[in-house]
Amino acid sequence: MPVTLDDQARRYITAFEDATEATALDCVVDDDHDRIVFVVKAGEMGQAIGPDGSRIRDLEAKLGHDIELVEDAPTAKGFVANALAPAAVYNVTVSEVEGADTVAYAEVDHDDRGVAIGEGGKNIEMAKHLAKRHYDVDDIQLT
Incomplete structure (x- = not known):
């Protein structure tokens, strides 16, 4: 994009x-x-x-x-993982439903959830913003 x-x-x-x-x-x-x-x-x-x-x-x-x-990364999965760094991201699954939002589900180490989210949600919100700009991913959910 x-x-x-x-x-x-x-x-x-x-x-x-x-x-x-x-x-x-x-x-x-x-x-x-x-x-x-x-x-x-x-x-x-x-x-x-x-x-x-x-x-x-x-x-x-x-x-x-x-x-x-x-x-940057060549795929949405890699990009989402990089956008959540330095949190340890084990796996990212991107789910695309026709006519609905594209959601990236990121499996983040339990101890790093706070890092991925950031104070007041600033890190996850920036990751969502960048993923939307670069890969048209509408949302990121931490699992």
């Missing part, structure tokens, strides 16, 4: 790519939680983070926001 970016997101992607030399495929500004979430091209997560997280720390200081990264 094509992702539409506004001017602010494009500027943040330019700053991200200049600072990390990694490719950002998407950028979501979450003003409610003072963070910017970038979707990073598959295989470029290490490049984006940098040695000991130095590139991301420098970018956070430059932009004045917390930065979170999600690695």
Whole structure:
């Protein structure tokens, strides 16, 4: 699915790519939680983070926001698992019912459910938002 970016997101992607030399495929500004979430091209997560997280720390200081990264994946299942990281996701099943919503069921380690959900639901809501933007997944349910 094509992702539409506004001017602010494009500027943040330019700053991200200049600072990390990694490719950002998407950028979501979450003003409610003072963070910017970038979707990073598959295989470029290490490049984006940098040695000991130095590139991301420098970018956070430059932009004045917390930065979170999600690695892209070739399938909706892989993308949902990556969007819920660092929670341990064992399996994702995507259920598509004709004329109804597409739902991803993610099996998350019991001890990591809080990480997957995040404070006030911020992590699961961002994962849902990104999964909708990239794979037309309407909902994510934790199992």
